[in-house]
Amino acid sequence: MVIDAQFTQEEIALQKLAHEFAVKEIHPIAMELDHQTDPARSAYMDSLLEKADAAGFRTMTIPEEYGGGGIESLFTHCVVGEELGWGDRGVVGMLLSCAKITHLLMADALATYEQREKWLRAYVDDPTFLISQAMTEDDTGSENLLPYDGVDGGFRTRAVREGDVYIVNGRKRFISNVGYAKLNFVYVRTDPSKNILEGSTLLMVPIDTPGVSFGRVHDKMGYRLNLNREMIFEDARVPVANRLGPENYGIVNINSHLRGGDSLINAAAMVGLARAAYEASVEYASNRRASGALLIHHQAIGLKLVKMYTQINAARAYVWQAARQIDNRARIPVDPKMAGSASYFAHEAACDVTRAAMEIHGGMGVMRELPVEMYLRNAYNMLHSDGGIIMKNLKVMCQMGMNVHSMNGVEKVSV
Ligand SMILES: Cc1cc2nc3c(=O)[nH]c(=O)nc-3n(C[C@H](O)[C@H](O)[C@H](O)COP(=O)(O)OP(=O)(O)OC[C@H]3O[C@@H](n4cnc5c(N)ncnc54)[C@H](O)[C@@H]3O)c2cc1C
Structure with a gap:
């Protein structure tokens, strides 16, 4: 885990809680669920949702008056998203549910008082509500x-x-x-x-x-x-x-009411996924010998690890900067290109890092008894969700003033 110099005490505690949750509750079951041949059996164990609810992750963004955690900061969501994404990329869907329902129902232009009362309370009261x-x-x-x-x-x-x-x-x-x-x-x-x-x-x-x-x-x-x-x-x-x-x-x-938040929480989860692949690689390379030395002492492997480490830290810094800008939008201008391009960078980094992890693991990298091949599948899968990275970049192009065929109103979508 990386603790930022500007973390609040609450963020330090939440990051620790999320990481411990990922270690104890998500990581041990992720591979088994992933390997289910029936896709309907891979997702959503009620028990996992109930535990996530008890830990506060399912409701953390809902205002306190509705019984939620009242955490508004997108930056804080990203910190938690990275840790849960370290446990498993798919589980971050819970956090997205929470952010989406909050952003849509708390927008005065969208929801009425009655709609908020009815649906935010229903969401908070039911530990398996997504x-x-x-x-x-x-x-x-x-x-x-x-x-x-x-x-x-x-x-x-x-x-x-x-x-x-x-x-x-x-x-x-x-x-x-x-x-x-x-x-x-x-x-x-x-x-x-x-x-x-x-x-x-x-x-x-x-x-x-x-x-x-x-x-x-x-x-x-x-x-x-x-x-x-x-x-x-x-x-x-x-x-x-x-x-x-x-x-x-x-x-x-x-969609202007979603404020680019989904995109950044997803991006933070990609950083967490990449970190899991990197940590597994360091562990493997520190224990596996080849040609008379541990893998980690072979320069070709060491250089890969340095590159992975750099990409992860760069992606995290970019995601955090974009999230902080949105959090502080009342007092500083928001660059509308930043959320999309940070998300693009994090997705590319996760694909690069998981591929390098697979190479470092040699033949074991493609064996299903280790999680490395799952990390790679999870990373590449996400290139096509949330519009996909081509779409993110087309929006960034528009925001840079380039002319993209038949696109309209992009400025409002990302901020
Ligand atoms: C894991 C996952 C989760 C998802 N979750 C949701 C969800 O919760 N809700 C939801 O509504 N959808 C969801 N989707 C759908 C997702 O948003 C779409 O798959 C995505 O928008 C791409 O649409 P498409 O698959 O129809 O591809 P197409 O639109 O057919 O695009 C095919 C390819 O062409 C490219 N392309 C398309 N138009 C252009 C253009 N003008 N210029 C250049 N390139 C272009 C695309 O980038 C893509 O590479 C999910 C998808 C996945 C994989």
């Missing part, structure tokens, strides 16, 4: 996150208002936590004559909504402790009271 955020569909993925500004693109799941309910039809895929999450934040098209910037709306859809069902669980290469699944809407009836913000509020306005 949420999902459902945007991606069979025919539309990255373009939602750009976002593409043509009427011909973007999610198609359609919501038509009939009195006090929306009738929803469509199908989402690849959605994290879906089928387990008790509340789903679903992006729907409410005016198909407009693009998703002007014709889309966010609805809160409880798991037991009539007309909602769940399809196949996706069988992913990594990130297996977090489940991804299809969500199907067949004349699903969602109360208008579950709408967040005005009808046709639009994806850019909706």
Whole structure:
């Protein structure tokens, strides 16, 4: 663990708590869950969620008045995210659930007092309550996150208002936590004559909504402790009271309330994952002999370890700087490029580090009896979530003033 000179006492204690939780509760079961052939059996042991809840991680961002931990600092979330990510990358989905529900429901432009009272309390009171955020569909993925500004693109799941309910039809895929999450934040098209910037709306859809069902669980290469699944809407009836913000509020306005936070918590978790691979490599190289010396004394191995160490520290410093900037947005200007590029850097670093870890382990690196190959699968898997790193960089390009085909409103998305 790295303790920053500016950590508060609370951050030092939380980092220690998160690391101990990862060592005791996550690390020992991560490989066994990852190796389950049925992807539905890899994710979400209720008992793990209950323990994470008892330790405060599932509710740490929820304001104290609703019974949560009241921790607003994105920097603190990143510190905790790195430690939980060290235990397993997929488990960080819990922390994301917490940050997402807090950011969306605490935004005055989105949620009413009644919505907050109902859903934040329901979330806090139930130790296995998670949420999902459902945007991606069979025919539309990255373009939602750009976002593409043509009427011909973007999610198609359609919501038509009939009195006090929306009738929803469509199908989402690849959605994290879906089928387990008790509340789903679903992006729907409410005016198909407009693009998703002007014709889309966010609805809160409880798991037991009539007309909602769940399809196949996706069988992913990594990130297996977090489940991804299809969500199907067949004349699903969602109360208008579950709408967040005005009808046709639009994806850019909706996502502006997430403040780039998800992206940085994910990035911090990538740093934790890379650190786990690095530490395993140091341990292995310190005990394995080849050509008359321990691996760690062979320069080719030592140089790899130095590079891994440097990449991890650089990624962490960048993520922390971006998070601190957002935390201090009231008094210093936020560079809108920073969250996306820090996230890109951390994802690339995790891929490089896990690949180097595999090489240092030789043949053992590809054997499933050690966690190294799992670390590599987890790292590469994440290149395609959260829009993927190409999308992150396209946004950064726009923010640098470069012209990217059919992108609109990017400035507001990342801050
Ligand atoms: C582990 C995981 C978790 C996920 N969780 C969620 C979730 O919780 N909720 C949710 O809604 N979605 C989720 N997704 C979906 C994810 O956001 C999408 O997979 C992602 O946005 C990419 O969309 P796509 O797969 O349709 O790829 P496509 O959009 O088909 O893109 C294919 C490739 O083309 C590139 N590309 C696309 N457009 C352009 C362009 N204009 N210029 C240059 N390159 C381009 C992309 O970067 C990508 O490399 C998850 C995915 C994964 C893998």
